[in-house]
Amino acid sequence: MVCMISSSQIQGAGIEESYPLIMKLRSLGLVDPSSLTVDDSTGRHKLRHAISKNPDFSSSVISFLNHVVIMPLRSLNATKCGIEKVRTSLDIVREKATKKNKNKKKNGRKPNKKYMEVVAKLRAEWELLAVASPNTQELRSACEQQLVLLEKLSRRKQNLGKNLRRAKKWRKAWNVIYTMSYIVAIAGSVVLAALGAPPAATAATTAASNTIKLAETWFNSLWDVHESTLKAEMEAVAAMEKSRFLVHEFMSILSLMEMVEIDVGSMPGKEKEVVDAVATFGIGNIKNKIGVIEKSLDGLEEKVDWCISEIRKVAADFLKIITEII
Numbered sequence: 001m002v003c004m005i006s007s008s009q010i011q012g013a014g015i016e017e018s019y020p021l022i023m024k025l026r027s028l029g030l031v032d033p034s035s036l037t038v039d040d041s042t043g044r045h046k047l048r049h050a051i052s053k054n055p056d057f058s059s060s061v062i063s064f065l066n067h068v069v070i071m072p073l074r075s076l077n078a079t080k081c082g083i084e085k086v087r088t089s090l091d092i093v094r095e096k097a098t099k100k101n102k103n104k105k106k107n108g109r110k111p112n113k114k115y116m117e118v119v120a121k122l123r124a125e126w127e128l129l130a131v132a133s134p135n136t137q138e139l140r141s142a143c144e145q146q147l148v149l150l151e152k153l154s155r156r157k158q159n160l161g162k163n164l165r166r167a168k169k170w171r172k173a174w175n176v177i178y179t180m181s182y183i184v185a186i187a188g189s190v191v192l193a194a195l196g197a198p199p200a201a202t203a204a205t206t207a208a209s210n211t212i213k214l215a216e217t218w219f220n221s222l223w224d225v226h227e228s229t230l231k232a233e234m235e236a237v238a239a240m241e242k243s244r245f246l247v248h249e250f251m252s253i254l255s256l257m258e259m260v261e262i263d264v265g266s267m268p269g270k271e272k273e274v275v276d277a278v279a280t281f282g283i284g285n286i287k288n289k290i291g292v293i294e295k296s297l298d299g300l301e302e303k304v305d306w307c308i309s310e311i312r313k314v315a316a317d318f319l320k321i322i323t324e325i326i
Helices: 007-011 015-027 055-102 113-130 134-194 199-241 244-265 271-281 283-322
Strands: 045-047 323-325
Touching: 055 134, 055 199, 055 244, 055 283, 134 199, 134 244, 199 283, 244 283
Parallel strands: none
Antiparallel strands: 045 323
C-alpha cells in the first residue's frame, strides 16, 4: 500500500528523501521508470530549487500528490477489485436463482438457502466496497481536500501574477536608473577631458562608468533568477489547476457507487423477500435486477478506468514540470 508523502521527501535532494518518493510514484504506475531515474550512489534527483526551497509551495505540491494522485488512485484501484468480486457474486446469484426456478415444483415455495446465502454475501461485499471501505471514504476526503487546494492555488496564482508584474516594473525602473547613471558618468568623463582635467579624474570617471555597466549586468542576472522563479512556480500552479475537472469525476463515481448500492440492497435475499418476489413477479424479476446491477457496474468500471487514466496523465505532466535531474 502506498503511504502518504511527507515534506522531507519533497524538500530534500538526498537519496533517503528522493528515492522513496520516486518509488511510491512508480508503484502506482504513473510514469515509466526510466523517466525518473536516480543514481543510487548519490541520490542526485531533486525538485526544482524554486519549489523545494519554498515551504508554502512545497506544502501545495505535497497536498497535490497526496489528494489528487495517490489517494484517489489507491481508492479507485480498490474499487476495481471490489467490482470484480461483486460481479462474481452476481454470477453465482443468477446461477442459484435459475436453479431455484428449476427446482420450484420439487421444493414448492421454499426459497433456496444457497441463493439467500449468496445474496447476503453479495450485499456484504458491496457494503465493504461502497460504504464501510476506508478507500471509498478516502476518495471522498480527497475530493474535499482537492477543493481546498484549488482555492489555495487560485489565490497563489493571483499573488504570483502580481509579483511578476511588480518585478517587471521595478526592473524597467532600475534599467532606466542604470542607463542614466552610465550616461552621466560617460558625459562627465568627456567634459573633464574637454576641460583639461587631470588624467586621474578622467580615469576615475571612466572607471565609474565601467563599474555601473558591470553592476547593471549583475542586477539583471538577479532579476532573471527572480522572474524565472516566479514563472516556474506559475507553471507548476497551472499544471495542478488542470486537475480541477477530476473533482467532478470523483463525485460522479461516488454517486454511481451509491446507485449500485441501492440496486444491490433491493435484491430479495431474505426468505420472505424471495417468496414474495417469486410469487408476485416470478424468477425473471430477480434476473432483471441482476442485469440492472451489472449494467451499473459496467458504467462504474468504465468511469473508474477513465479517471485512473486521466490521473496518470495529470501526474505525469506535473512531474515533468517540477522535477529535474542533475
